[in-house]
Amino acid sequence: MLLQHRDSVLRPYNELINVGTRCKAKRNSGICKRGEIGVCYEVYTRSNTDPYDLGFSFIFYNGGYDGWSTTDIDAGLLIIPGIVPSLADYNFANVSQLRIDFQRGVFSDAWEQ
Numbered sequence: 001m002l003l004q005h006r007d008s009v010l011r012p013y014n015e016l017i018n019v020g021t022r023c024k025a026k027r028n029s030g031i032c033k034r035g036e037i038g039v040c041y042e043v044y045t046r047s048n049t050d051p052y053d054l055g056f057s058f059i060f061y062n063g064g065y066d067g068w069s070t071t072d073i074d075a076g077l078l079i080i081p082g083i084v085p086s087l088a089d090y091n092f093a094n095v096s097q098l099r100i101d102f103q104r105g106v107f108s109d110a111w112e113q
Contacts, residue, residue: 031064039110
């Protein structure tokens with residue numbers, strides 16, 4: 001499912017991950033602990049020349065957040081199929097607003113499923 005080569009015809013992550021897609025951390029990192037649930041709040045293009053070079057931003061139950069490449073996702077996250085309906089239309093503006101939204105409980109539906 002991972003686009004490992006730019007010429008590959010394999011299904012890219014953009015068909016698997018959208019805003020509102022949940023994940024579970026496979027290992028501890030600086031932003032999450034193993035087994036911690038996260039939710040995608042942004043999908044973005046990492047390259048101006050390769051539209052398949054996507055990045056995915058996740059926020060986790062403890063409030064940690066970061067962008068993940070497809071390689072990072074393979075190594076560190078288990079993608080949980082489906083979308084949290086209340087987050088499908090989340091519009092990421094900036095990290096200050098992300099922190100405010102987290103504190104207001106905007107992402108709480110992701111933790112309750």
